[in-house]
Amino acid sequence: MIRVRGLSMRLASGGRGVDVLSDVSLDVPAGQFVAIAGPSGSGKSTLLGLIAGLDQPTAGRIEVAGVEVTALGEDALARFRRDRIGYVFQSFHLLPTLTAQENVAVPLELAGEADAAPRAAALLAEVGLAERAHHYPVQLSGGEQQRVAVARAMARRPALLLADEPTGNLDSATGKQIIDLLVGMNRRLGSTLVLVTHDTALAAHADRVVTLRDGRIVSDE
Numbered sequence: 001m002i003r004v005r006g007l008s009m010r011l012a013s014g015g016r017g018v019d020v021l022s023d024v025s026l027d028v029p030a031g032q033f034v035a036i037a038g039p040s041g042s043g044k045s046t047l048l049g050l051i052a053g054l055d056q057p058t059a060g061r062i063e064v065a066g067v068e069v070t071a072l073g074e075d076a077l078a079r080f081r082r083d084r085i086g087y088v089f090q091s092f093h094l095l096p097t098l099t100a101q102e103n104v105a106v107p108l109e110l111a112g113e114a115d116a117a118p119r120a121a122a123l124l125a126e127v128g129l130a131e132r133a134h135h136y137p138v139q140l141s142g143g144e145q146q147r148v149a150v151a152r153a154m155a156r157r158p159a160l161l162l163a164d165e166p167t168g169n170l171d172s173a174t175g176k177q178i179i180d181l182l183v184g185m186n187r188r189l190g191s192t193l194v195l196v197t198h199d200t201a202l203a204a205h206a207d208r209v210v211t212l213r214d215g216r217i218v219s220d221e
Contacts, residue, residue, distance in 0.1 A: 007060030086153030
């Protein structure tokens with residue numbers, strides 16, 4: 001599903017270059033749940049963003065489902081992300097002027113699906129928020145907002161689900177519920193899940209834990 005080869009990312013900081021990732025190579029087979037772990041600043045979120053095509057690496061190649069993401073132009077990348085990838089952010093990234101149901105419907109509407117509203121309602125029911133469908137993000141708790149974000153990410157049944165510190169803004173009990181939800185939905189769809197976390201307890205739920213430190217993979221088990 002994912003093939004990363006010789007990936008490096010160098011950013012300018014304070015007038016000098018900083019290596020965020022250095023020569024990272026990684027394979028993730030279809031259907032696997034992989035946790036990318038490591039301390040803050042180790043390059044975890046950068047790696048996830050590069051896999052999603054949100055940024056371009058300084059060097060290296062990334063393939064997702066047989067498509068070389070690093071060779072795609074902006075329009076092709078946008079279509080690829082829309083059709084093949086779901087992304088869950090730490091800070092939810094819900095549209096504040098839309099209700100929960102409308103937020104979930106956005107990717108369906110962008111893809112031109114005629115049944116976006118009922119599909120979005122069904123997805124919210126699946127994450128336990130049927131009664132909150134017409135509430136706006138500001139009216140929802142952090143855990144509820146992240147449930148909406150998960151439903152939105154899964155709306156088009158993506159082959160690959162990426163989650164960047166999805167429990168970082170939540171208490172431990174709510175965070176455990178979000179992880180259980182992500183894993184459960186992922187198993188039902190048979191998709192691949194790559195989750196970034198600095199929490200070793202959450203990483204332990206994964207089939208495999210890849211640990212980064214200073215931009216390099218230091219363990220893979």
